Amino acid sequence: MHLKRIIFLVLLTLHYFTYSLVAQTNTISKKEINDLTNQASHYLKVADFTKSLEVSKIALNRALFSKDYLSTTISYNTIAANYAELAQFDKAILYYNKAMVYASKINNDTLTNKINNNLGNIYCFEKKQYLKGIRYYENTIKYSEKIADSSQIFMTKLNIAWAYFDVGQFKEGYPNLEYVNKYKEKFGNESNISAVNMLNGMYFSHKNDKVKASSYFLSAIKLGIKTNQKSDLSYAHLEYSKHLSKIGEYKNAYENLTRYNQITDELYNKEKLEKANIAGMNIELDEYRRQIDKFAIEKEANLKIVEKSKIIVLLFIVIVIVLLFLLYTLIKNNNFKKKSNKELSSANKQLIIAKEKAEESTKLKSQFVSTISHELRTPLYGVVGITDILIDENKDLANNPYLKSLKFSAKYLLSLVNDILQMNKIEDNKIILEDFTFNIADEIDMVKDSLKFLAQNNNNEVILNIDPAIPEYLIGDKLRLSQIIVNLVGNALKFTKNGEVAVHVRLLKIEGTSCSLEFKIVDNGIGIAKEDQKKIFEKFVQVGRKETDYQGTGLGLSIVKQLVGLFNSNVSVESAIDVGTEFKFIIAFEYNPSKTLELINNIRVNVSENKAINVLVVEDNLINQLVTKKTIEKNNYKCSVVDNGYAALELLDKETFDIILMDINMPMINGFETTKKIRSKGIITPIIALTAFDKSEITEDSLAAGINDIIIKPFDSEKLFNIITELTTEKLEVV
Structure with missing residues (x-):
């Protein structure tokens, strides 16, 4: 009977503390959480990253407990923005993606729009992964159009233009700058007009218009000083410095570069960054201190109770016995865990070995797929090409059912081979x-x-x-x-x-x-x-x-x-x-x-048929040389063929061509290295990679080498001629 009373008192005490805890947490209101998220955003705007992180984490914990997914999304977005400002971009991407998950749960297109824009900024300007960043910007435009947010479309096109200009692709970025210039009066403000002026300065600097470029840069700097937008102001000084250096005003260029460094140091001084980096640790330490204070108060109260009541003393003794029993149980369980952990460690090592073998197998598979893709597409190019040549040179065979079936089957076989070799793309719905x-x-x-x-x-x-x-x-x-x-x-x-x-x-x-x-x-x-x-x-x-x-x-x-x-x-x-x-x-x-x-x-007819276009084909495969040469000459183009990169370089020293079709996988020197050597000679002739490799495998290497476009063998001759027409027309405009 006495033991039952003790158990009852213990349960009553636990019930009281549990009820108090629940009552306390239930008092968290949405208004309090909103105030916290707004406060965190304010601290971020004034570059107080330490306070912004501390308040954001408090808001996040309360939002998650209350299942307030809107505030959860905002908190994750603010935390990510802090890490982006602190140049911890991997953490920023992590928290932006978490924010994206919660934004999708509540179908909030406005927040999804902003998060996509923020991710686009990081990938373009920090990670330098421009293709990925521009995809995020395109998502931003899609959501902005959905919610009719014209201001966000304006800002996103500004960012896209900036991204292209940052890598020197002014032609690709200029349509976005045109849009921004058109609507800057309607959707712009003093803050982003500074960035618009800077982009115009970059463009006219590229066009070698010194007067307009300098005017725009100075306007950008003036607005940046007026609005105290230090980040945009710093970039305006940096780009102006590049322009001044380009036109030979080195002293002024140095002064602007110095001003850029000064503003950057103000934004990211070491002391501020160190304080922000330990903000999370300080929050946890505060939590531990509060727990210690709580236990100290409880201990003092328990001592007073022990002094006043023998029943409490007895209860304390029982609790101690229970704790000792629990300690014994914990020790016993700990020994069991050690044994289990040892077994798990052994199993984990085996799993790691198996994982490494699987990764090696996957790598070998990818290499095999890449190689077999090239080896299969090359002869198929010959089959399809020679079939077309037979039909073109023997008009009486054009309606021959056997030849038509051969051509159809060859094209079907090519499509089937591509699908089998890229089974992962089919499964990922990438076709x-x-x-x-x-x-x-x-x-x-x-x-x-x-x-x-x-x-x-x-x-x-x-x-x-x-x-x-x-x-x-x-x-x-x-x-x-x-x-x-x-x-x-x-x-x-x-x-x-x-x-x-x-x-x-x-x-x-x-x-x-x-x-x-x-x-x-x-x-x-x-x-x-x-x-x-x-x-x-x-x-x-x-x-x-x-x-x-x-x-x-x-x-x-x-x-x-x-x-x-x-x-x-x-x-x-x-x-x-x-x-x-x-x-x-x-x-x-x-x-x-x-x-x-x-x-x-709209079936396009090649209007360049009568143009005297001189084509150089660099190809080591004899059958492919025949097919490509026949295809080119069928369009009344002049065609020269060499079988390796060195021969191409030698011929280019003697003769000028309007377009170069470059194979990639060649002996002695591959297509990438050949292209680099051509560009090093100052030759700007457009170069098209004519290859059996998958386009996704060679895009980055092609851009780095100076290749203008890529077409995969076997190819549609109409598509090839359209690309040739476009590139040769662009070349004439530049000249």
């Missing part, structure tokens, strides 16, 4: 569907012709049933659709002998500009067991076959599933053993007669 005008009956008929040999091999008949109600012309990615049909029909033909494979295309409905079609591929072959039907869409899975039967990789249906998914649809299967199989899917294409007519009318 973008393209818009072409096409006739569904023609595309299906082309598929039938390309699979004629496979059908005859198994004595099968391919039957087409195209709904006549389907509009004559639709808009969509006909190549991806052909891949789907080829895979499904080809699969059906392999598993059917002496039978039929039918392709049914039925019009479901037309709503506005959307035309929904139902596709069915039906065969009367061996069928698929019910238990295997869920497996067939997995990669490298083949069912219902013996080791010597049916060729294939097991990738066809997996690719079909992912390609159908790109059309926002699903593929289903119904099958029975020895009865047959039916695959079905629905795709909505665009039906827009006016747009179709526009696409047909």
Whole structure:
């Protein structure tokens, strides 16, 4: 009975403290949290990073406890902004991304807009990752347009222009500066007008207009001093210093550079940064002190209670016994944990070894994919190119069904190879569907012709049933659709002998500009067991076959599933053993007669046909030399071919060319090094990388070398001529 009373007193005491704690936390109001977030923002504006971080962390803890996601987003954004000012950019990115997560939970486009802009600033101006930074700016413009925030669009285009100018890409950045100049009176203020003047100064300095450049820079500095915007003022002095140095006013340039350093030192003096960096530690120390004070007060109160009451003393003794028991339990558990940790440590080492092996395997796989991509695309370039040459030089073969099927199959094989080699891109939805005008009956008929040999091999008949109600012309990615049909029909033909494979295309409905079609591929072959039907869409899975039967990789249906998914649809299967199989899917294409007519009318005709353009092709592969030379000369261009970079350099010393087509993977000296040597000679002739490498693999190296554009082999000759026309026109404008 006595023990029950003691337990009751302990529980009552715990209940009291718990109730007090809950009562205290529940008193946190949204107004208090808002006041804290506003206070933190104020400290940030006045560059008191220490106080801003301290107040932000208090606001963040209270916002998270109250599930106030709006204040949570604002607090994370403020903390990130502090770290950005302190040049701790990795921490800033971390907290901006956390802010983005909470902004998405409340669908707050305004905050999402600002966070994207802040991330764009860091990646462009601090990380120097301009492509990534500009993507964030583009997201900012998208959200700004969504919420009709014209002021933010103005600021974002200002930042994009600044980013391009910062790397010397004035042509790319100038449209944004034009927009900013147009709307600066409407959306600008004294603060950002200083930056606008600085950008105009940079542009006119690039254009060698000394008077305008100096005028704009001085206006930027004057406004920066007036508004006390030290960051923009410092950049105005820096860019003005560069301009002065460029025009030979070195003394004035030095004075402006000195002023830039002085302002930067004021903004980021060492003492201020050190105080801010220990702000988080000071907050934690304060928390520990409060806990110690609390325990000291409780201890003093307990001593007074012990003196006044024997019951309390007895309770204290019981508690001590319990604590001793807990201590014993903790010691015992600690020993157990040590043993477990030792085992976990051993297992962790094995996991690390396995992880390193997996990473090495992934690296080797990536290298293999890159190499095989180049090796496969190179001969395919020859196949596609020579097929085109045969058709061009033998007009009587233009309508030859075998040659047409060969050309179609070669293009399909190229697309299939690209998709297999870039399976990760398909799974990450990085493939973008393209818009072409096409006739569904023609595309299906082309598929039938390309699979004629496979059908005859198994004595099968391919039957087409195209709904006549389907509009004559639709808009969509006909190549991806052909891949789907080829895979499904080809699969059906392999598993059917002496039978039929039918392709049914039925019009479901037309709503506005959307035309929904139902596709069915039906065969009367061996069928698929019910238990295997869920497996067939997995990669490298083949069912219902013996080791010597049916060729294939097991990738066809997996690719079909992912390609159908790109059309926002699903593929289903119904099958029975020895009865047959039916695959079905629905795709909505665009039906827009006016747009179709526009696409047909916009098929570009190469207007540079009569221009005397002199082209130099640098290519080591003999077949590729033949194909490229024939393609160039077909457009009435003059073409010279060399098989290595040194020969190109030697020829350029003797002859002038309007455009250079540069292979990348060549012996002796590759395309990048050849381009660098060409640029070092002061030759500004546009250079196009004509390569079998994936574009994403060589973009950075190409820009660094001085290459103007990239086109992947096999290429569309019309696209090549359009790029040549554009680059040669730009060259003439510059001259």
